[in-house]
Structures are given as structure tokens and as C-alpha cells.
Amino acid sequence: MRQRKKAKRAAAYLAVSAGAALLLSGCGSQYQVLDPAGPVAKTELHLIVMSALLMLIVIIPVLILFFYILYRYRDKPNNTAPYEPNHQDSKVLEIVWWGIPILIVAILGAYTIKTTFILTKPPTNTTPITVEVTSMDWKWLFQYPGSHIATVNYLDVPVGVPIQFVLTSNAPMNSFWVPRLGGQEYTMPGMAMRLWLQASYPGKYYGHGANFTGRGFSHTTFYVYAKPMPQFKQWVQSVKASAKPLTMTEYKKLNVPGIVGNLTFSSYPKNVFYNTVMNDGGKYMSSTMDSMMAIGKKASTSNMSGMPGMSNTSGSSK
Amino acid sequence: MPPSHLSHWGLLITGDPLIYGADASIVLATVAIIFVLTKYKKWGWLWREWLTTVDHKKIGIMYLIAAVLMLFRAGVDAELMRTQLALPNLHVLGPEHYDQIFTTHGTIMLLFMAMPFIFALMNIAVPLQIGARDVAFPFLNAISFWVFFFAAMLLNISFVIGGSPDAGWTSYAPLAGAGFDTGPGENFYLLSLQITGIGSLATGINFLATIFKMRAPGMKLMKMPLFTWSIVATSILIIYAFPALTVVLTLLLIDRIAGAHFFTIAAGGNPMMYINMFWIWGHPEVYILILPAFGVFSEIAATFSRKAVFGYKSMVFSLLLISLISYFVWAHHFFTMGAGAGVNSFFAVASMLVGIPTGVKIFNWLFTMFHGRIRIKMPMLWMLAFIPCFTMGGMTGVMLAAAPADYQYHNSYFLIAHFHQVLIGGTLFGMLAAMYYWWPKMFGFMLNEYWGKWAFWLFNIGFYVCFEPQYILGLMGMQRRMYTYPKGMGWTDLNFISTIGAYIMGIGFLVLVWDIVYSIKYGERDLTGDPWDGRTLEWSLPSPAPHYNFAVIPTITHRDHWWELKQTGRQDELKIHEQDIRPIHMPKNSGKPFLIGLSFFVVGWGFVFEWYILAVLGLLAIFVMMFMRSAEQHPDYHIPVEEVVHTETALGRL
């Protein structure tokens, strides 16, 4: 219900601002981008609304002026409107319409830069958990370095905890996108890139590859299940207890182009993510090396203390 | 998954009704053309008057015909895609066909429809507007056309022979590399773009040299018509952008056929370099496509408001400013590639900056109409449709430029809606406006307004019905390039509406073609040479202009020279006196450009199928013809005075 309310509020917000009331009446959560379920998507929606509003300040007068001029200066007999065939220069007017767009771009530019930098940081101060994402032809492999489990084509995350997604690809580039949690980022071979997302409410969120990867592209759907921390922990425990491990043979099989359903694994081969990134060209990318080092360090501490990613989060979320 | 009957290295693709249909129509059309040409004994005429011509006006007409044909071909692609997406889980097209069709749709629309349409207008209007008798390099101009033409044939034939490319019009590596995309399809893309790119680059050089070196006496740069100015900006963009495309295509081709490692995942290749270099060409290319339309609208707004363009200097300055900024925005095509906050901020703000000069142009067009007398003829109608459509497209463009927001729009239907709104609402509306505007100058008769209006309204209404829902689909999370989608996402209704819009646009296009056919038979003849009460020099000439354009080159004193003369009753100043006529030096026709184009086709074919002997033979043929050309001592001739006098008398101008 809270979700519904939220959706309505988002709808009303945008209706007023973007004049999109018609489009939004009633069916909140299907308008995924306009119905954020986490702080990142919310920040981005804020920028979307802001930019639309700022643009409308120019667009609406232009359109009104356009129709007025069109009506007023039609070439018809008895039109009393002034006709000045050589009226072709005006310093004042030119300054006005160079000035207004400059002003708007300045405001929007400043706001954009601010948001850009904000989104490189975790959305909240809670201790994050890390998920390593590998896009393959045509499926998604998610690895949890904190608990050493892996899933395919779905993932569970705890509510209220920032998730640090580390993205790579073992196939042509794809893009990791969960619209209701936030914007996308490319998954690329040889790169390990970071994307922060966080879910504010429990729910099932649609995710999909957003960059064309060939014949199976339309089937690169996955779902994110956000659940409260206790349930999440419970889920991890049950996976560890009941699922089979992901062996190297299985990993290679997974990497063969094709479409599979949801899979769950209680463990995965050591350093498989790291090695994938490095072998696909990561060793030449200084930025990848840096982020791998940072993440690698995290991963090693987590290995030492069992499941610290989780113990940390549970500690701070209380 | 790919059905097994689509064999990739076999030449003819078999086992598919869609392909058989294409096969049949190609064969039928070819037979029909050969039959008509033979029956009416038109082969000689075709060769002498068209295939060997170096006349910019005829080359322009050939570009125009090719552009309309390609608009049809890529339009069919679009209709097929929209049919497939009309409802969830349809199987009108399988993924392998859908992928090919969206790839050829984009590639053809941009490189083989919009570009030749622009080149058509450049060829038709620029020399006439600046008082020149031809372009700087007429022979090269003919080569440009024929390499474009044969490149277009090469890409189109891929659908039935060898298989079409299927990695998207951007053809990102490593997806388009040999590792993930086997078969000749991708080679067709690389070679046809490479070959047409050579022609485009030559056209850019040609027109910049023409405009800088061949203006009539008195026509200072700041007295040039704004369309000519827009071609200056476009030509500069072509010269500095197309080599990047040449390089990126070559490197990918070397990767594919020689096993190199520029963009592969293995052995140190770097796929991101492909994306960067592609867009270093690709973004200026977007402005190559839009600036000529801006030029067209400036001409049309002034002519049909009977008023000088408002803020001429601002218009020129903004054209040049847009070209400059266009080199600093390429990374906004991949904000989500993780370049870091600093880089993204730079490219976001640079992209927004483009909105400033563009906005200024919109205001200037509005104030060109302000205090004018607006006549709503067909060209003006398209111009009037452009303003609200492009303004909205510009708005969503600035929204896309806000990098963090782009994380939510990128590769979604929101993006698709945006670039179709600016490319159709901007470029295509501009090209159609220009077609109606200069049609009488090209052919000597007007296009019919009644059918023109039907086409206009169908196409416009269809456009909004088709593309506005796609903005919302994007916000609902629908990605581009999906060949189908599941039920229950809430996408069904909007997709269905969008498909109906696409059909309405398709009908609009057919009515447009009907308008042309109808007008050829019944169109009003243009006997004055100045049907719109024009402002610039081309309207002082008869329609169509004689092949030497100007019997005597005029001396220019005003910006809108012809309008000024008409206002002050001095049209007689452009009247020709027999004693002023001198023999006119003109280039001779030549069959070599056609044969060079054909040889490029052979080269392309050789590389596509990796039959290197064929490719080498084609290259040799090209070199031999160029050396023969270089050794020709008299590629030109003089039109004697009597002939000029005779022609001008027949036109009633002496």
C-alpha cells in the first residue's frame, strides 16, 4: 500500500511538472522510471523532473509565441498586423534569447554535475554489500563475495542496504539496468565498474540487459528480490545449505551462448570473477586494476571472517 | 535461436518466405527496368544523359531519386519492426531477422537516405545560389555519387545474398567482431559504409572548395544565403569527421578478416576504443544531418514570410558554433560506460551547450515570421511542422544530456523516441520541405498541393502517434532492439498505438509518392522560374536552369540579391545582353565515374566474401581509370556563343 501511495505521489509530482498527467493516471509501478523504489532512482527522477521543468520554461513560451505569430501574421487580405519586410535585427532581442538558454544551461549544468558526483558514492552510510555481476550470452551471473554464493538471472538483496555492484562481461558488452532501483551501467569485458543501488522497500524489481548483445538479447531479463535483512540472511543460509556448488566445468557451460532459467549455487570457483576480468583485458586497464584492488581487499577480509559483509550490515542496520 | 536453414557462408539465402519475396521483387524490378529501357530504346539516352553526366543538377536529381528509394526500403524495415512489436510475443519476425532489419533500417536511413538527400540539395542549390556554373570538381562529384550508389546496392543486396549485418547500425565491437558475428553480413556493413564514406568525404571537400572559391563577384561570405552557409558548416564537419569513420571501419575489418586485435577481447584489444572512435565520427555526423535542414528552414522561413531572415549574423555564428561544439560531445552516447564523474560532467555540460545556439535559431525563425506575411505553401507547411516537433525533440535532448538522468533513459525507447523526433522532425521534415521548395527549379513543374497536404497530415499525425508513446515506453523500462516483449509489463497498449502510427506514416509516404507521380502528369508548369517569389539567385534563373546555369555571371551587391532587385524594380540588371556572352568553358561528360563506382562495388564484394583476387582486380581497375583520367588532355570544352544565344533566346531571356 505504501508503494501505491508513493506511486501516486510520484505521479502527481510529474503530472504537475511535466504535464504528463494523462499518461500516469492510475497505474504507478509500471512507469518504472517514474516510480523509484530506492534512493538512487529517486535522485535520478529528481534530475529528470528538474530538467523537464527547466526546459518547459523555454518550450512553452516558444510554442505559444509560435502559434500566436502563425495566426497573427497569416498572409490574408485585410490582415491589419504590421508588415516590416526589413525588420531583421534587434540587439535587445538577440541578447534575450542568447541569455535565457545560457542561464538555463548554467542552472541545469550545475545541478547535473552535482548529481553526477553524488551518484558515485554509496546512497546511504550503512555498510554496503557487494555483488559481482557478469553478463554472459544471454544470462546474468551474480556472485556474492561476502557469502560466496552465486545466482543466475535473479538476485536477492537486503532492503535499506547500499549494494555495490561490480560489473563485467564475459561476452559482448551489455548494460545492467534495474529501472526502479536506478540507472544502468555497461558491463564490459576486461572492465570492473561500480554501480551503487539500494532498495528502500521490499519487492520484486524488473531488470534487463539494456545493450544489444545479439540473438538472445530479448531474453536477458532478471529480477531483483528485495527483502528485509532477516529474510535475506535466511535466504543465504538456505542457499548455502541446499544448493549445489558452481564448478569450473559448470561455469564454462554457463558461458556457452544460450538461454537458461533461474539457477542458484552455494559456492563458486575461487577468483573466477577476478580472473575473468583480468583475462579479458583487465590487466591493461589501470582503472580496473584500481577498483579490483579495492574490491579484492574487501573480498579477502570477508573470506577471513566467514560472512562479514552480512555481519557488518546487520550490525549497522540496527 | 538461429534456424539451421539460414546458412551464413552460402551465397543465396534459402528457406525463408521473406527472402523469397525480396528475391522475387528484385528480379521482377530488374526485368521490368531492362524491358522498359529496351522497348523505348532508352539505353543510349540513359548512358549519355545520366550515367556519364557531370552536371551538378542532374547528379542532384539522381541523389534525390536514390534517397526516396532508400526511404522506401528502410521504411519497409520500420513497418516490419513495428508489426513485429505490435503485440507481445509475436513471431512475424524471428530474432535473426529482426536484428538484421533494425540494423539495415538505421544504417540505410542515416547513410543511404539522409546523406544522399542532403547531397541532392547541396548539388541542386549551392552552385545556383552562389552564381557558379558547376561545383569545383565536377568529375569528382560524379564519382561521389556513383560510389554512394554502388555502396547502397552492396548493402541492399546483402539481404538476399550472404545475409544482412545484424549488430545494429552502430555495430559495436566485440559483438560485431569475428568472434561473435561470423558470416559476411557484418562485412557488408563495413564495406558499404567505407565506400560511401569515400564519396561523402569527397563531397565535403568539393563543396567547401566550391563555396570558398567559386562565388559570383561581389558575394562576400556574409552575403551568402543561409543554406549555403549551412553547407559550409556541414562540409567542414564532413572533412574532419569522416576520416574517423574510415579508420574505425578499417580497423574492425582488419580484425574480422585478418585476425588482428584492435577491438577483440583477447590479446589486448580494447572494445571501448571502437565506441569512442565511432562516436567521434558519429556525433558530428548527427550535425551533418541537421545543419543543412537548418539552412533550408532559414531560406523557407524568409521566402514564405516575405521578410529577411531575422538575425542573419546570429544564424551564421550559431551554425559555426554548433559545428565546433559537436566535436566535444561524443561521449554523451555512452555516459554509462563509466568514464568517471568528471568526464561525464564535462560531456553533459558540453552537450547542453548545443541547446543554446539551437534555441537561438528557433527564436530567429520565429522572429523571421514575426511582422511578416506568412504564406502557407507546401514548403512552409513542413517548416511549420518542424518548429514544434524539433523543439520538443530538443527538450528531450537536453534531458538526455543530464548524465545521471541518462542512466535511466539510455538504450530505452525514450532515446529512440528522442532521436526519431529530431531526425524525422528535423532532418526529414527539412529534406521534404526542401524537396517541395526546389522541385520546380529541378524539373520545371510544381508538386501538387492537394495531395501534398494529404501526405503532410498523414505523415505528421502518424509521426506523433508512432513516437510519443515511445517516450513513455522508455520510462516504463522497455529497451531498444528487443525483438519481442512479454505480456504484463504494461507495454502492450502503447506499442500497439505506436504501430498504428507507423502505418499512418507509411500511408503518408505512399501519398507523397503519389503526389510526385500525379504532379509529373498534371503538375502546374513553372514558367517564371520564380514560383515562390524567392529571394536568392537561383530564382532569377529559368526552371530548370540551362546546363551552364548562368549565361553571364551576375555581380552581387546584396544579401538577398534577387529579392532586392525585385523590390527596387531592377530585375533588368540580371537581363542578358548578347554582347556580354562569351564562350563558356564546361567539363565533358565521362563514363569513368560510373565505372569507378562499379569497380568499388567489385572491391567491396571481394572483401565481403574474402575473395581477394576480385578485390585486387577492382582496385587495379580504379587505379587504371584514375591514371587515364589524369592523362586526359582535354576533359573540357567550350560552349560556343551561338549556342548560348540560341538557348537563352529559346528560354525567352534574350
Add this chain to the structure above:
Amino acid sequence: MSTTIDHTGAQHGHDSHSSTGAFVPLEYSDPDNAIKIFGFWLFLAADMVLFACLFATFIVLRTHIANGPDAQHLFDVKGFIEETFILLTSSFTGGMATFFMRHRRVKGTVAWLTVTALLGMAFVGLEITEFVHDVGIGATMQTSAFLSAFFTLVGTHGLHVSIGIAWMISIIVQLIRYGITPATARKVFIVNLYWHFLDVVWVFIFTVVYIMGVIHA
């Protein structure tokens, strides 16, 4: 496409051949020639962008050696110094050809152009030798991204030089047949523009590829 620009075209669009009176070099003596030379400058601008892209590619990939050799182990200092010396000399001899052309001395022009073309051939020969040697020790285009970029950048320059040689030979033939006319004068001038341009590009290759390669690969 370079050679297509060099065609003997009509002085279309001009009623008469105006001579400006002030001194103009022979290759500019006809208004149509001036347009062609301008057009060729535009082509060189485009060609410059082409090489800039190849240089950028090389710089990005120069350390991506995979399992292949790096620059330090591959480049033969003596070899590329020789190539540089020969090409720079050929630029000078090309300039001499222009000098003789402006003095309407056919024999001198032909002789200097011939020397230039021969030096060009020597350069291409050395480059082919270098490539053959590299391939012989297993350093091929398929070995690593660095080598892909190296062969493509240097090879593109070599291809340009080869086209230049063929072009020069065709101009030498025309000079012998038709003597020095405004048209042949223009061709001598333009082919030299092209040649000097390739020299400048080589200086960058020498620095960015070879010197930087052997200093710290």
C-alpha cells in the same frame, strides 16, 4: 582518393582566363589550378585526421603486448634511422623538382622527381624488409593489439608512400609527353604537397612509434 583530385579538369565557370598581373607561381597561373590546389589542401586536412585516429589507436594500445614482443625488443634502431634519413632526403629532392618546374625546366623536373620516386622506393623496400623480419620472428598483426596497431599505422603510411610513387611515375610520363604546362606544373606541385605531408607524418611515426618505443616500452 588522393589521385582522383588530381584530374585535368575544365576551367569551367570562367568566361576568360584572367591574369592578375602580379607574380604568381606557375602552378597557380590558371584560376582553376588554384581551386584544385585548395581542394588538395582540404584533402590533406582530412588525411591528417585519419592519421590522428591511427596515432590515437596506437598510443592506446602500445603497451598491450599480450604474449608478443614489446617495442624495445622489436625495433631495429639502425633500420628506422635509415628509413627516416631516406624519406627526409626525398622531401628535399621533391622540393628541387618544384624549383625546376617553376623555372620551366622539364629535364631537371623529371630528373629530380625520378630521384624522389627512387628514394621513396628505397624507403618502402626497407619498410617491407622490416615487416618481413618482424613476421619472421613471429611478431605478426595477430600476435597482440600493440602489433596490430603498429602494422596498421606504419603500413598505412607505407601505403600512402607507395601510392605517391605510382602517382609520381604517372606525372613523370606526362611531363615527358606534354612538357611543362599549367596542368603538369600543378600536378608536380600537388604531388609534392602530398610528399611533404607524408614526411611530416613520418616524423611523428619516428617519434611516437620508434623513439618512444625503444626508450621506454
